[in-house]
Amino acid sequence: xxxxxxxxxxxxxxxxxxxxxxxxxxxxxxxxxxxxxxxxxxxxxxxxxxxxxxxxxxxxxxxxxxxxxxxxxxxxxxxxxxxxxxxxxxxxxxxxxxxxxxxxxxxxxxxxxxxxxxxxxxxxxxxxxxxxxxxxxxxxxxxxxxxxxxxxxxxxxxxxxxxxxxxxxxxxxxxxxxxxxxxxxxxxxxxxxxxxxxxxxxxxxxxxxxxxxxxxxxxxxxxxxxxxxxxxxxxxxxxxxxxxxxxxxxxxxxxx
Amino acid sequence: xxxxxxxxxxxxxxxxxxxxxxxxxxxxxxxxxxxxxxxxxxxxxxxxxxxxxxxxxxxxxxxxxxxxxxxxxxxxxxxxxxxxxxxxxxxxxxxxxxxxxxxxxxxxxxxxxxxxxxxxxxxxxxxxxxxxxxxxxxxxxxxxxxxxxxxxxxxxxxxxxxxxxxxxxxxxxxxxxxxxxxxxxxxxxxxxxxxxxxxxxxxxxxxxxxxxxxxxxxxxxxxxxxxxxxxxxxxxxxxxxxxxxxxxxxxxxxxxxxxxxxxxxxxxxxxxxxxxxxxx
Numbered sequence: 001x002x003x004x005x006x007x008x009x010x011x012x013x014x015x016x017x018x019x020x021x022x023x024x025x026x027x028x029x030x031x032x033x034x035x036x037x038x039x040x041x042x043x044x045x046x047x048x049x050x051x052x053x054x055x056x057x058x059x060x061x062x063x064x065x066x067x068x069x070x071x072x073x074x075x076x077x078x079x080x081x082x083x084x085x086x087x088x089x090x091x092x093x094x095x096x097x098x099x100x101x102x103x104x105x106x107x108x109x110x111x112x113x114x115x116x117x118x119x120x121x122x123x124x125x126x127x128x129x130x131x132x133x134x135x136x137x138x139x140x141x142x143x144x145x146x147x148x149x150x151x152x153x154x155x156x157x158x159x160x161x162x163x164x165x166x167x168x169x170x171x172x173x174x175x176x177x178x179x180x181x182x183x184x185x186x187x188x189x190x191x192x193x194x195x196x197x198x199x200x201x202x203x204x205x206x207x208x209x210x211x212x213x214x215x216x217x218x219x220x221x222x223x224x225x226x227x228x229x230x231x232x233x234x235x236x237x238x239x240x241x242x243x244x245x246x247x248x249x250x251x252x253x254x255x256x
Numbered sequence: 257x258x259x260x261x262x263x264x265x266x267x268x269x270x271x272x273x274x275x276x277x278x279x280x281x282x283x284x285x286x287x288x289x290x291x292x293x294x295x296x297x298x299x300x301x302x303x304x305x306x307x308x309x310x311x312x313x314x315x316x317x318x319x320x321x322x323x324x325x326x327x328x329x330x331x332x333x334x335x336x337x338x339x340x341x342x343x344x345x346x347x348x349x350x351x352x353x354x355x356x357x358x359x360x361x362x363x364x365x366x367x368x369x370x371x372x373x374x375x376x377x378x379x380x381x382x383x384x385x386x387x388x389x390x391x392x393x394x395x396x397x398x399x400x401x402x403x404x405x406x407x408x409x410x411x412x413x414x415x416x417x418x419x420x421x422x423x424x425x426x427x428x429x430x431x432x433x434x435x436x437x438x439x440x441x442x443x444x445x446x447x448x449x450x451x452x453x454x455x456x457x458x459x460x461x462x463x464x465x466x467x468x469x470x471x472x473x474x475x476x477x478x479x480x481x482x483x484x485x486x487x488x489x490x491x492x493x494x495x496x497x498x499x500x501x502x503x504x505x506x507x508x509x510x511x512x513x514x515x516x517x518x519x520x521x522x523x524x525x526x527x528x529x530x531x532x533x534x535x536x
Contacts, residue, residue, distance in 0.1 A: 033381075121361065122360070122361065122363035123364075125325050125359065126363040126365070128325055129355070131353055132377075
């Protein structure tokens with residue numbers, strides 16, 4: 001009973017601290033002081049820095065989808081509609097989720113390690129002692145960059161995925177270019193596009209806030225930083241998949 | 257608070273020997289572990305309070321409570337006429353503008369250069385023009401003798417240099433109270449003296465009140481028994497006069513309570529077996 005109680009208390013504490021952090025980050029975004037320089041730096045690090053890995057993932061996912069989809073569609077003699085399969089899967093589901101997972105690996109781990117080592121070496125307390133609110137200085141720029149760059153990265157990943165699908169369709173499946181692209185656009189309804197756009201906003205926000213929370217709660221020296229980094233990646237990945245499911249359900253309920 | 261009352265507080269605090277930090281029956285525990293049982297002390301303007309004690313006796317915790325980085329469970333804490341135990345984090349920011357805290361190990365920002373570290377508060381949190389900030393940073397680095405290291409990263413400095421940069425960072429915005437948390441721990445005796453000299457210079461030449469937390473007795477006595485004097489543009493560290501020596505008050509913490517309070521002489525002649533063992 002004691003163990004269970006302690007576990008329940010620690011879970012409740014983590015949730016409480018996470019909610020506090022999220023509330024503080026949102027409030028601090030709209031109040032002064034605002035550290036423009038750090039925001040620009042984080043947009044560069046999180047947005048531009050993640051572009052290569054997200055584009056590569058998108059390209060190969062689109063190409064593999066076309067390849068696999070082509071084989072399945074052949075059973076129904078429906079190979080020309082392969083574009084429809086690629087676009088529906090990429091834009092609604094795989095684009096946001098895979099870009100999210102890549103961001104967890106690249107951005108989430110980096111944030112947790114950076115903030116974690118700042119915490120264990122007292123740099124966060126030093127910031128506070130020098131009159132800087134660590135949430136404003138460190139969390140707000142990262143959350144803004146994650147929230148706003150995740151959709152941009154996802155859109156690029158989606159497009160590159162469609163291009164990957166086109167290359168496989170055209171040269172492996174021998175589907176004409178015009179047939180592929182018209183199939184891509186015909187399958188897409190405006191609700192699908194909305195779903196593909198809204199999801200990454202939520203995922204970007206969740207990934208970065210989890211990483212910041214884990215980083216700022218680090219304790220236990222360098223070992224603690226290692227644990228925090230692992231936790232940020234594990235918790236972030238699970239959160240991406242779980243949040244994606246719930247957002248999907250909500251959007252289906254609201255839009256379809 | 258009415259304007260007149262604020263003025264009175266300011267007037268009182270501007271007097272020599274005014275109480276700039278007051279701990280009144282402060283208590284703090286982390287779960288079942290009691291860090292401070294019942295601690296009361298006062299730090300006077302321009303004086304030095306040296307807090308001694310073994311590891312885990314609550315020394316560093318006291319400094320964190322003064323700066324509002326930790327909140328006491330009970331008791332009253334006054335810093336510069338403000339009750340920091342009652343203020344919110346954003347209100348405490350105003351109190352912190354007059355507090356310079358030097359952390360154990362320095363806690364320098366490792367992604368910033370020495371110049372950016374020292375000028376951090378002025379660059380980021382003040383409206384001071386950049387040229388003036390640069391001038392102040394150079395002035396402070398000159399004071400601690402690290403001007404030529406200005407564009408290096410903290411990782412390129414030695415342990416002693418890092419501590420001195422930490423002192424420079426804390427003094428750059430001219431706080432009237434400096435709080436040193438184990439500023440000389442882990443340094444060799446020669447380097448420790450250079451750090452001690454900075455503390456003495458700040459206290460005697462800039463009129464800064466200091467709280468020094470340490471378990472290095474040699475350094476504690478050095479700061480208490482020396483003073484800085486300016487002779488023809490040169491700064492010299494000399495033996496303190498008896499009057500000056502009495503301005504450094506020692507305080508020893510043991511398991512969250514004060515077991516000794518007095519000047520260097522009283523500490524040397526203390527009869528308590530624990531203190532004697534600590535001093536031996």
